[in-house]
Amino acid sequence: MLTLVQRLQRNSFWKLIGDGSRGLLALFFILVARHYGPEDFGRLTILYSITLFATIVADLGLNQLVTRQIAAGKERAAETARGFLALKLLTVPLWLVVPAAAWIMGKPDHGHFFVLLVLLSLAFAGRNLLEFFGAIFTGLELIHYESALKFLAHVLMLAFGGVAVLLHAGIYAAGAAMLAGYLCGVLLGAFWCHRSLGLWPLNFRAKEISQLYAESLPLILMPAGLSVLTRWDMLLLGYFGTPAAEVGWYSASERVVGALGMLSAIGSAAAYPVLSDLHANDHSNFLSARARFLKTFFVAGAAFGVLLMLISKPLTLLAYGPAYAGAAVPLAVLAMGLAFSFPNAILLNLLVASGRSWDGALSVIAACVVNIGSNLVVIPQWGMLGAAGASVLGQAALLFAGLMLLRGAPRPAPVLERVGG
Template sequence: MARAATVAMNRGPARAWRGAAAAIALLWLATAAGAVMVFLAQSLLARRLGTHSYGLFASSLATVSMVAPLAGFGLSQFRLKAYGREGWGAERWLRPSLRFSLSTTLLALAGIAAWACWGYGVDAQTRATLLALLPVVLGLFAVDLVGSKLRLEERHRALAAWQLLIPGGRLLVAALAFAAASVSALQVALGYGLVAVAALALAAPQLRAIWRGRIDLQGHGPRADGIAISDDPSVAQLTSQAWAYGLAAVLYPVFFQIGTVLLKYLGNDAMAGRYGVALAVMTAVYLFPAVVYQKFLLARLHRWAAHEPDRFWRVHRLGNLAMLAAGLATGIALAALSPWLVPLAFGEAYRGAALVLAVLAVCAPIRFLSTSVGSALLTEGHMRQRVYAMLAAAVAAIALNAVLIPRYGELGAAWATVAAEALLLLAMWRSVRRIAPRRETP
């Protein structure tokens, strides 16, 4: 009997590790498929539209993507933290969440519309393209909220399929555009808007379940009947809890995509197009660390930080080593393959972007490691330090792009991105050193 009990105890951790490995593998495969879809869509559009029209479209999509995180303003990330700490008691945040979502979404839509109508240097084509992309805000917010629900429920298969929805729809639009006799940036933007509307429609049942508290929460035991809600928070209280997550969500696309936007306004659409294809490759590459930390680990990290701190720091240390090794391998491969990859994937018109991609490849190990290091600042009230680090990096990215683009064009934007990525990693590393146990310092 004792031997049987020992065997059963040993099987428990082994089964948990196998389950975790299988979940990560599934999400990684879905991420890889999504990365391929993103890459193919950008390749088809770049070839079909040409450098000028593709630059117009890419810079407009980047503009919308920078403003879109205002919708919800960190709500999905806050929900992961709230449920991780409070368990079923986090249902008290449902009613203020609905009001918060409506107000922030309207603010995001109004901001894009205002820039389209009165923004500096916005011509008629850009205005129409920006307005056509407005539904993207709604679609991305819906996908983000449903994704947070699936992570709380640890439904990894559903999450893997869900994260392919937007990339798959956009690839379909790109394929149709490539096959058409003629196509414009505005028509592609309308197609992306339709994909966002379809995503919103498919998300509607899950969104209704979220607002009604119908969540199969994992890791906190079964829901007790007649669970008592300690209080009914206000929207102001929710804002005070979620603002750091929201600001981080807004700062990231500014930090990452500001080069594409400024190349359009400080250079021209062709510059933005060439830089855009290099950034499209990096976007696909960055999906790997994102899936490990955002799709798989984040809900667990919140739970471990609150209830199993030793386990949290052990996973954090191992993650740093793994991400650094993966990032170095990825960066070296990108730099070596860029002279062949860019013209093969996007056409000879974009050959000049190969050097831009080789420079951006330096960012791969930096970004992989900063994703792991910065995960410690997503929990236990440390988001303010993360936001300060991201704010410094975003300001540096804007300033460096503004200085370097007029003189060096796309290469200036690439080196500005490398410098900003390095600053972000350094700032987050210093913040984590202050909160980590001495023996676990990354």
């Protein structure tokens, strides 16, 4: 029987390999940015942001919920997985809305950008399915399976992207490379899950599905709101007529911050199944672990933020080249937000693990109001620098709101004792 520390160490190791492979995704975007230039990369980023936001909404928050349910009751893992997969299949029609909605909102100005749009939509659908299978393995604390799936997908994506660059293919090839990488991961994930648990026959039970829909609402709002915090500024930059090259600089700086922020995502994801188990079966240890996690993540985020501010200029030139020198200043501003985004990662997982998803959703909504309101004021005046400042302010608002709600009494929330059985 492993101790709490041993479980966290094991989970963190495999999460570091799996989620750390997103560094390969960052390299993929650096490759695309350097090859296609700031203007095409800026347009790609706008379509990417719209498609990502629509995809998060279509997911219904099921991936995070399936991890919690399996971690809290591993003896019912097969039944739980079948119930969630049934609900996932019921959401398939929502994926058809994504390309149409993104086309209306994005209004691409060249025909081949519509091809890119469709490819990105399919790629994100594939990524969501891959993460669904990974969430099942995370709940079982068999995270080495999830890590293998993500690592494979990102390696193949980078390899396909390299081939596209060598062949001098158009910008749409970036979307094709993403789709191919995620598709391979989905096929392998489906095979492993079926071999481990047996995903057939599916359980379409109306009562349990309605319960899932009820609890999935805050889990939709949280990732959708987080997408607003990290991506909506890109859309507003385009809306207010910011030059495409400047949007590309800002996107490049966000990629660097996002890559470093993966450390907090890895740590919080490794802790999530353990926290869910502790909350269900050992509440006193859950409370003591909660305080330690929040302090540790805050100190780590502040330290990384200071470091990134100090090396923002040489790092930008090294990663992207002289054409992206303008990204150094927004990168330094965005680095300040790491002191807030790091503890935010574990804070939201703490709330969900303890059945307080609505508190997490309310925190994110409050942060979105602050972020969007700030962006509407500062972007017309200061462009990408204003967007960077508004992003930091939004992360700070999320931390403040989340801590205030965490200290209060829990809000009533639906409790799913079993899913699919």
